Structure formats: C-alpha cells, structure tokens
Amino acid sequence: MAKQVSTPLYQQLLDRFDGGLAIAQQAEPAFLKNARLQAQDSFRNLGFPSTRVEDWKYTNIAPFLKNNYSLDHEHAVLHENTLDAAIIEGLDCYKLVLLNGKLMATGYKEQLPSFIKIRPMAEAKEEAGFQKYFGKQIELEKYHLAALNTASFSDGFFIEVNANANLDKPLHIVHTFSADKDLFVQPRHLIIAHRGASLDVIESVVSDNNAAKMFVNSLSEVVVEENANVNHYVLQTAQEGLRLISHTEVSQKRDSVYSNYTFSLPSAELLRNNLHINLDSEHTESHLYGLYLGADHQLVDNHTFMNHRLAHCESNEIYKGVLLENATGVFNGKVYVHQDAQKTNAFQQNNNLLLSTKATINSKPQLEIFADDVKCSHGSTIGQLSQEALFYLQSRGISEDSARALLVTAFAFDVTEKIKIPELEVYINKLINHHIPANQEMIKI
Amino acid sequence: MAKTIDSNEIINDFATREYEHGFVTDIEMDIAPAGLSEEIVRFISEKKDEPEWLLEWRLRGYKAFLKDKLPEWQNFELPPMDFQGISYYAAPKNKKKYNSLDEVDPELLATFEKLGIPLNEQKVLAGVAVDAVFDSISVATTYKEKLKELGIIFCSIGEAVQEHPELVQKYLGSVVPHSDNIFAALNTAVFSDGSFVYIPKGVRCPMELSTYFRINTQGTGQFERTLIIADEGSYVSYLEGCTAPMRDENQLHAAVVELIALDNAEIKYSTVQNWYPGDKNGKGGIYNFVTKRGACRGVNSKISWTQVETGSAITWKYPSVILQGDNSTGEFYSVAVTGNKQIADTGTKMYHLGRNTKSRIISKGISAGYSNNSYRGLVHVGAKADNARNFTQCDSLLIGDKCGAHTFPYIETKNNTAMVEHEATTSKIGEDQIFYLNQRGIDSEKAVALIINGYAKEVLNQLPMEFAVEAQKLLSITLEGSVG
Numbered sequence: 001m002a003k004q005v006s007t008p009l010y011q012q013l014l015d016r017f018d019g020g021l022a023i024a025q026q027a028e029p030a031f032l033k034n035a036r037l038q039a040q041d042s043f044r045n046l047g048f049p050s051t052r053v054e055d056w057k058y059t060n061i062a063p064f065l066k067n068n069y070s071l072d073h074e075h076a077v078l079h080e081n082t083l084d085a086a087i088i089e090g091l092d093c094y095k096l097v098l099l100n101g102k103l104m105a106t107g108y109k110e111q112l113p114s115f116i117k118i119r120p121m122a123e124a125k126e127e128a129g130f131q132k133y134f135g136k137q138i139e140l141e142k143y144h145l146a147a148l149n150t151a152s153f154s155d156g157f158f159i160e161v162n163a164n165a166n167l168d169k170p171l172h173i174v175h176t177f178s179a180d181k182d183l184f185v186q187p188r189h190l191i192i193a194h195r196g197a198s199l200d201v202i203e204s205v206v207s208d209n210n211a212a213k214m215f216v217n218s219l220s221e222v223v224v225e226e227n228a229n230v231n232h233y234v235l236q237t238a239q240e241g242l243r244l245i246s247h248t249e250v251s252q253k254r255d256s257v258y259s260n261y262t263f264s265l266p267s268a269e270l271l272r273n274n275l276h277i278n279l280d281s282e283h284t285e286s287h288l289y290g291l292y293l294g295a296d297h298q299l300v301d302n303h304t305f306m307n308h309r310l311a312h313c314e315s316n317e318i319y320k321g322v323l324l325e326n327a328t329g330v331f332n333g334k335v336y337v338h339q340d341a342q343k344t345n346a347f348q349q350n351n352n353l354l355l356s357t358k359a360t361i362n363s364k365p366q367l368e369i370f371a372d373d374v375k376c377s378h379g380s381t382i383g384q385l386s387q388e389a390l391f392y393l394q395s396r397g398i399s400e401d402s403a404r405a406l407l408v409t410a411f412a413f414d415v416t417e418k419i420k421i422p423e424l425e426v427y428i429n430k431l432i433n434h435h436i437p438a439n440q441e442m443i444k445i
Numbered sequence: 446m447a448k449t450i451d452s453n454e455i456i457n458d459f460a461t462r463e464y465e466h467g468f469v470t471d472i473e474m475d476i477a478p479a480g481l482s483e484e485i486v487r488f489i490s491e492k493k494d495e496p497e498w499l500l501e502w503r504l505r506g507y508k509a510f511l512k513d514k515l516p517e518w519q520n521f522e523l524p525p526m527d528f529q530g531i532s533y534y535a536a537p538k539n540k541k542k543y544n545s546l547d548e549v550d551p552e553l554l555a556t557f558e559k560l561g562i563p564l565n566e567q568k569v570l571a572g573v574a575v576d577a578v579f580d581s582i583s584v585a586t587t588y589k590e591k592l593k594e595l596g597i598i599f600c601s602i603g604e605a606v607q608e609h610p611e612l613v614q615k616y617l618g619s620v621v622p623h624s625d626n627i628f629a630a631l632n633t634a635v636f637s638d639g640s641f642v643y644i645p646k647g648v649r650c651p652m653e654l655s656t657y658f659r660i661n662t663q664g665t666g667q668f669e670r671t672l673i674i675a676d677e678g679s680y681v682s683y684l685e686g687c688t689a690p691m692r693d694e695n696q697l698h699a700a701v702v703e704l705i706a707l708d709n710a711e712i713k714y715s716t717v718q719n720w721y722p723g724d725k726n727g728k729g730g731i732y733n734f735v736t737k738r739g740a741c742r743g744v745n746s747k748i749s750w751t752q753v754e755t756g757s758a759i760t761w762k763y764p765s766v767i768l769q770g771d772n773s774t775g776e777f778y779s780v781a782v783t784g785n786k787q788i789a790d791t792g793t794k795m796y797h798l799g800r801n802t803k804s805r806i807i808s809k810g811i812s813a814g815y816s817n818n819s820y821r822g823l824v825h826v827g828a829k830a831d832n833a834r835n836f837t838q839c840d841s842l843l844i845g846d847k848c849g850a851h852t853f854p855y856i857e858t859k860n861n862t863a864m865v866e867h868e869a870t871t872s873k874i875g876e877d878q879i880f881y882l883n884q885r886g887i888d889s890e891k892a893v894a895l896i897i898n899g900y901a902k903e904v905l906n907q908l909p910m911e912f913a914v915e916a917q918k919l920l921s922i923t924l925e926g927s928v929g
Contacts, residue, residue: 381867
C-alpha cells in the first residue's frame, strides 16, 4: 500500500501551484516565495497521508478527499445563525469574525486597544516583524498538510500584542465556515505575544448547516516571547459537513507560560488537531488540556507533541475523551525530551469513556527521552461509568439520565475546572449536558 | 529406539552427530554455499528428509520473503542486511575452537566465574572440546525417561516432523503464518531446527523444560523454530537461553516461537537472552530479530511470557498473545537492559478477542551508556471481547545522559465494556537512594546493582528459582562500569 492517498484533488492542487497560484504569489516578498516553493516540493513528495503513515494510522482521510472540492471561495455568505452558535453567554470580550479563513471587516479595529495589532495576513506580508516569525518552526518535509498549507494558503489573521501589554478582556475569534458547494479552504494565522505580554484568546469554530462539504486545512502559529503568558482556548462546535485539520505550532521563549484548552464537540465529521509545542528556551511552562466528546459518526483525532529542547522546562497534559454512538476517538501524545533538556518535568494523562457499543478509541501516549535527569510519566485509561457510582446517585433520588450526565461532567471536571474564564466554563458544561442526555438511548448498556 | 539408552551411547551420539538424519560426511557438503534461492530451500528440506507438505510450506515462506520489504517503522537504524551473504545450511557439529580453557578470553572466564558456572559447563559454553563425561547429559537422560512416561513429547522439530507429522502439520505456522513478516518468512523458508513440545491432555509437566537439557540442541541455530502445544488441561513451563554469555559467528538471528494453549491449559515461557552485544563501539554484536507469539485457543487458557534481555547488539521482538478463548489470560513480564551502543526495541501485543479476557504487561527498561531502549506495545480489544481487562506498566530507568528510553504504547478499543489502563514513567536512579546505601558502607556500584534488582524484582520474581538467582547476577554484571 502506498503512503499517499490517490485523489484527483492532489493533481488539482499541484496544477494550481504552477498556474493560478504562481501569478497570485508573484508580488509576495522573496522569503515567502522561497518558503512556498520549498513547501510545494514537500507536498509534491508527500501528498495526502494514507493510513500507512504512522501519524495517520488511525485517521483515514481518504473518504473525506473524494468530493469534488472547489478551491475558490470568494462568493461565500455568512449566515446570521451560524454566528449565533458561537456566542458565549455573558462573556465580555473583543470579537473578531472570520469567514472561511478571511477576516471580516466588522469594525474590529475600533474596539481594540492600541497595543494589540490585528490585520489580515495579506496586508502584513511585507513587514519585517512578520518575516521574523513566519514559518520558523514547522518541519514541512514531515507534515503533509502543513506543507500544503504553506504552499498555497490564501489568507488569515496576524495578531501582535506589544511588549508588557495586558489585554483586559479575552479576544474571541469566531471562525465561521460557509459554502453552497463543496469547498477546500486553507487559512493561515499567526499570533505573537511579545515580551511580557499577556493574552486570553478564545477561538470558536462554527459552520453553517448546508449540505455542502467543507475541507479546512488550517495552520496557526503562536509565538510566546520571554515572560509572556498566553491562554489559548479552542472550541470546535461545527456542523456535520465540516472536515477540519487544524495544525497549531507554538514556540515558547524563556519564562513564558502557554496554556492550551481544546474542546472538540459534535458534530463535525472529521476533527484532527495537531498541537505542537516547541520549548525553545529554559524555564518555560506549558499546560495542555483537552476534552473531546464525539458523537454520531465523528472522527476526533488529537495529536499533541511536546518538544522539550532545553533544560528546566515543565509540561503538563490532560486529555479526556467521551465517545458516544459511532464515534471514533484518537489520541496520540508525544513527549520528546532532547539530550540537553535535563531537569525536565513532563506529565501526560489520557482518560477515555466509551459509552456506546459502536464507539472506538485508539490511544497512543508516547515518550521519547534522551536525557537522564528527568521526571516523565504518562498514563492512559479506557473504561466506562462505574455501576456503583450510578447506583449510588440513583439511590439518592437522581434519575438515571441525570446521574449519567452528572458523572460525565465529573469526568470532564479535571479539564473544565482549569478554564480560567468562568463564563466559558459554564458554557462548556452546558454543552456537555446538552450532548449527554441527547444520547441517552445509546449510552444505556 | 526401543532399548534403553545409556549415557555412553548418548555421548557417542553427541560426538558423532554430524551423521544424524542422513547428513553427508562429505566436508564440502556440510555447509551450503552462501546465498538464498529456491534450490537452497529444496536442498535444506531434502537434507532433513522432510515430507512434501513441509517443503511446500518452506517455499511459500520463501516467496513471501521475496515479496516483503524490510520494515521502516522501528526506532533505530536497521543495519544493511546481506541476505545473500549468509549460508543457510550447516550440518550441526561440535564446535571445537580451543583445546583448553587457558586459550579462552580471560574476560569471558571472569564473567563465568561471577555467574558461578561449573567448570565443565564453562568449557562447553566457551567452545572448548569436552571429552570427559558431561554432567548435564546424564541428567538430561533421566529427565527424558520421566517425560516419556507421562507421554510428553520433547524433541527437536526435525525429529517431530519424522515421528509426529500429524501434530506438526496441524500446528506449525498456525500462530505465526509464513508471511507474517520478513524475518518470519525467512525463518519459514530456511529454519534449521528447534524445539518441539507437546503436553498431552491433563498432564502437568513435572519439571521446567529447557533447551539446555535437550541434548541435540548444542549450538543453537541461527533460524530456530520452536513449537509448544499444551493440550486441554495441561501445564508446562519452558526455559529458553541461559545466563552465560553466548558467542556465535552468525550475526543475524531470526527465530520463530509459536505457543498454543488449548482449553484450560497454561504455558509459561521464560527467556534469558545474553547474546554477544558487540564491543564498546557496538561492533560485531548479534542481531536478535525474533517473532514470538502465543495463541490462547481454548477457554480459561493462559500464556505467560517472561524475558530478561541483556545481550545482543540489537534486540527486536514482541512476544504476543492472541486471547481467542473466553476467560483466557495473557501475561508479559520483561526486563531489558542495554549498555554501550546496544539497542532494544521490544514489547508485546495483546489481542483480546474472546470474552472476559485478561492481560497484564509489566515492562522494565534500563538504559546505560549510549544505548537506546524502547518499549513498543499494543493492546487491542476487539468488538466482541466483552469485559476485557488490561493493565500495563512500563517503567524506564536511565543511567547516564547519553542514552535514551522510549515508549510507544498503542491502545485500540472497540468494545465499551473494556477496562484498559496504561502507565509509564521515566526517571533516573535517585541520588538519595545511592547516598543512603553509600552511607551504610555499600559502594556505588553495588548500590546500583541493588537498586536495579529491586526495580526489576516484579519481573525476576516470575522466573523459575535458579534462573532468577542467575538473572539477578546477570543484571549487575551487565551494568558494571556504567556508574560513576
């Protein structure tokens, strides 16, 4: 079996490298053009990964590539109720809306304080600040879809928070996806928290309920400079037609703290999150929290990569999964400790609840360690709700349905309690409570 | 052979084994020319006087071998393999490399000394010509008699093919198919010999069976094949290898071990592997690429693998259990120690297919020097495996900052009644622990040996008693000089 998926889309994309894209990219600065050429070569070699590629062993994207995707998405229209789906009740925040990966001009600039600069990537390309940070960490020859994104991304946002600035309210970025025909989009984003800055970002991914299928190959880079502190929340609540590959490449400098919270919820057909954290200096701290709740025929795949390059860094990772109906969950957490990364302290935990006879979970925690003075551990469990606990709750007059929802909420608590924004925590718990009773029939064993 | 065998005859037999099974005496014919081809496969089969079905099976293995590519997923650089540079047939003979112990490498002798190996055995292991009575052979004879009484068949595969073809034909290749992987395919095509064990219904084998006691396995082959069948309600404990360092001029070792446990049967398979690991730069060591797999075919059956891996330049094996029968149990206990430039990529696979199946995995890795030690395991729970239960623990210990420890556990669950737990830790030997022992007058080297033995105890406890004592010494010796 080949390591590539054979799909007409591959050729279609290659044709664009030489055709339409080449003209559009003519005006781009030299560093970007070079990066694109290199990425094109990588993608030409790699293609779309088949399940023979280790990182895609459990996630077969071939069925999602069969559609006749259009690569042109200028005519999309945003529906009001799509945007409503992303509203977090009671949350005071700055808001940014994107449609199919493109910033919408809805007056976001006026509301923002002066120390945070946001503009479309297309406008930022020429800046020295952009060049300094763009595409520095990603190994294009290894990551199929990151290479494809770099080769042919169209637009996205570029956010910079000035040194020592502290954003008073969370920045809520709403990624909306909408199409009237099958569509392939590739957004590209870059967030930089300069020295000593602190920032809370909430990214919501929502889509409209059209019959059209959308394949989104998104790539975000986050740079956390010295002493900066970034809390990064990702909420994926898109509709069934969305297939999302989301790659986030984070680079952390000395004494910085980065926390990522990823919530993958129904109903997008395919959710694949690649979260790479590169610890480029000593004394950094990283926290990764994840909750995936898969229902229907969802395939939810979380790949995390903690790259401990230097000494005295700490990382902590907790991912919890709840699988309902015919859902498949995949977790792959890799902790890589380089030889120079002495005194590393790395912890990883993955717990899964299988609540339906047809659900599947594939978990692969992975440690690769080349330094001896380290403390690294990981744990992974797969199980069900405890019958004793259910009985206990029922014996105290709580209905079976509520008892189950309560136990799932409790299971998720290790992750949800870490959320630092109260309104968001309430919102997530509401979503859990919404999906669990809705699937009662399937849960009953 | 109806008449009783006395020990003299056996020694005679031993000394003249070159003539067994119609081996030709012609010196030139003793070793087949290097290279692998269909003719060689036919030649081996003919030499061993094998039936037609076995030859056909070998040829199928050969075809699978031609089709297969070398794997690329392992966590180390696979050295280039010249499959055409190996001679695939050599009539087994007594290797007489030295005339007396004085000629043997003193370092090797020192190791024997530490392990407490009797002088006669030292000679055999080092390859010194033995002409006197050899203790273990007479021991072996008494054992053989006893086994025969119980109806236990314990002989070489070659013998079994001649005498019990129906059993061999039924079970050979039923757990590890001829096309399983490239090394298993190669083994199928050219396997030299190996052990065959059959325990009849309801029999509990009264002693530990060991290759060591099987007279005609002197000089373990490069492509060994082991087949163990435990019929309903039987029990057997089998030991492979020995703690003494084994030197061998063949670099590639690709053995296949198949275990079959029927209803209510139990097989316990213990390995102590101490092949030559190469010199300090990792040059010249053995590549130990073994396919080991057991099938719990019957209800309530149990297969348990215990391994202590200290030798070989590269150890690459995953003893696995297929839990087909309801209520069956699989166990895997492993200690892998690597030093210098050694590489170990080992672990297990547990396939839960039947109902109420249980498995337990305890893996302890210790890396020192420039070595790399990986645990790679799979726990698979099939859709029909209701109430499957697994517990996995894999710990790694690092000694020195140039070595690596890795874990690659795969957990696949398709059943919502499964309970699967996995945990892994990596750390170094605590300085406080060493200090504590130093303080009580124990030097650092001994302290490390003590700590390592404590660390590996869970696994060592699974070994049969004498083996466990030797394995403990072995661990300390392997890590000698890696501290301080």
